[in-house]
Amino acid sequence: MADFNGKVVIVTGGALGMGGVTAEEFAKAGALVVVADVNRDAGEAIEGRIRAAGNTSVFVEADVSDSSQCRIVVERAVSEYGGVDVLFNNVGIQPPTSYQNVEDTPEETWDRIVGVNLKSHFLMSKFVIPELRKRGGGVIVNNASVQGLQSQPLVPAYAASKGGVLSLTRQMALDYASEGIRVLAICPGTIDTDMVRTVAALEGGDIEETLERYGSGHPIGRIGTGQDIANLVMFLASDAASFMTGTHVVVDGGFMALGAWAGGAGATQD
Ligand SMILES: NC(=O)c1ccc[n+]([C@@H]2O[C@H](COP(=O)([O-])OP(=O)(O)OC[C@H]3O[C@@H](n4cnc5c(N)ncnc54)[C@H](O)[C@@H]3O)[C@@H](O)[C@H]2O)c1
Numbered sequence: 132m133a134d135f136n137g138k139v140v141i142v143t144g145g146a147l148g149m150g151g152v153t154a155e156e157f158a159k160a161g162a163l164v165v166v167a168d169v170n171r172d173a174g175e176a177i178e179g180r181i182r183a184a185g186n187t188s189v190f191v192e193a194d195v196s197d198s199s200q201c202r203i204v205v206e207r208a209v210s211e212y213g214g215v216d217v218l219f220n221n222v223g224i225q226p227p228t229s230y231q232n233v234e235d236t237p238e239e240t241w242d243r244i245v246g247v248n249l250k251s252h253f254l255m256s257k258f259v260i261p262e263l264r265k266r267g268g269g270v271i272v273n274n275a276s277v278q279g280l281q282s283q284p285l286v287p288a289y290a291a292s293k294g295g296v297l298s299l300t301r302q303m304a305l306d307y308a309s310e311g312i313r314v315l316a317i318c319p320g321t322i323d324t325d326m327v328r329t330v331a332a333l334e335g336g337d338i339e340e341t342l343e344r345y346g347s348g349h350p351i352g353r354i355g356t357g358q359d360i361a362n363l364v365m366f367l368a369s370d371a372a373s374f375m376t377g378t379h380v381v382v383d384g385g386f387m388a389l390g391a392w393a394g395g396a397g398a399t400q401d
Contacts, residue, residue, distance in 0.1 A: 268311025
C-alpha cells in the first residue's frame with residue numbers, strides 16, 4: 132500500500148459507495164481525509180468509523196454542485212489540515228427517473244446531472260488548484276465512467292457529463308503539468324454501490340441475483356467493488372504513477388474489451 136502519511140485528501144461524494152471505501156482506505160494509509168457529501172448521516176458515520184480506527188478525517192456537509200459550498204470544503208481542508216495534496220472528484224448521480232431520450236428529458240434533470248457530475252469537478256478543481264500549487268504540485272483524480280467511452284440507451288445527460296469529465300481531465304492535465312499537478316480520470320464499469328443497487332431494484336426480483344447476472348456479463352465474471360476503485364485511485368495519486376497524467380484508466384473487469392458486438396447479430400458464443 133502506498134504511504135499517504137500526512138497527505139491531505141479531499142473525496143467528494145465520500146460518504147457512501149466507492150467514494151466511501153476510497154476515503155477509508157486513504158485514511159488507513161495515513162492521509163488526513165476531508166469527506167464532502169450531501170448525506171449528513173452517512174458523512175457523520177464515516178467520519179466516526181475513520182476516527183474510531185485511529186485515523187484522521189473530517190466530514191463537511193456540502194452539495195458540491197454549488198460554488199460557495201465547494202469553496203467551504205477547500206477552506207475547511209486548509210483550516211483543519213493546512214492544505215490539499217489530492218482531490219478525488221468522485222461525486223456523480225444517475226437518478227432512476229432520468230432514463231429518457233433527449234426530447235423527454237426535463238431541462239432541470241439535465242442541469243442537475245451535469246451540475247453534480249461535471250460542474251462539481253470544475254468547481255472543486257478551481258478552488259483546489261491554488262492549494263496544490265502552494266504544495267509544489269498534487270493530483271486530481273476524476274471519476275468518469277465507461278459511459279464516457281461508450282453509451283447505453285436513454286442516458287443523455289449522464290453520458291454527456293461523463294464525456295465532459297474525460298475532456299476536462301485532459302484539459303486540466305495540459306494546463307497544469309508544468310506545475311507538477313497531475314490530472315487523471317477513472318472509468319469504472321459496474322461497481323456494487325447504492326447507485327447500481329437502485330438500478331438493479333428497478334428490474335424487480337432478487338437484487339443479489341440481478342447483480343450476479345450483471346457480473347456474469349463481464350469477462351472476469353463479477354461486478355466490481357469499492358475496493359477495486361480505491362486501489363486504482365490510490366495508485367494514480369501515488370508517486371508510483373508520477374509519469375501519468377491527462378489520460379483515463381478503465382476498471383471494468385474487461386467489459387469494454389468485450390465490445391457491444393459480442394451480444395449482437397452475427398456474434399458467435401460457443
Ligand atoms: N456504481 C457504478 O457502477 C458506477 C460506474 C461508473 C461510474 N460511476 C461513478 O462513480 C461515482 C460514485 O458512484 P457510486 O456508485 O459510488 O455512487 P453512490 O450513489 O453509491 O454514492 C454517491 C455519493 O455521492 C453523494 N452525493 C450525491 N450528490 C452529491 C452532491 N451534489 N454533493 C455532494 N455529495 C453528493 C451521495 O450522498 C453518496 O454518498 C459517480 O461519479 C458515478 O457516476 C459509478
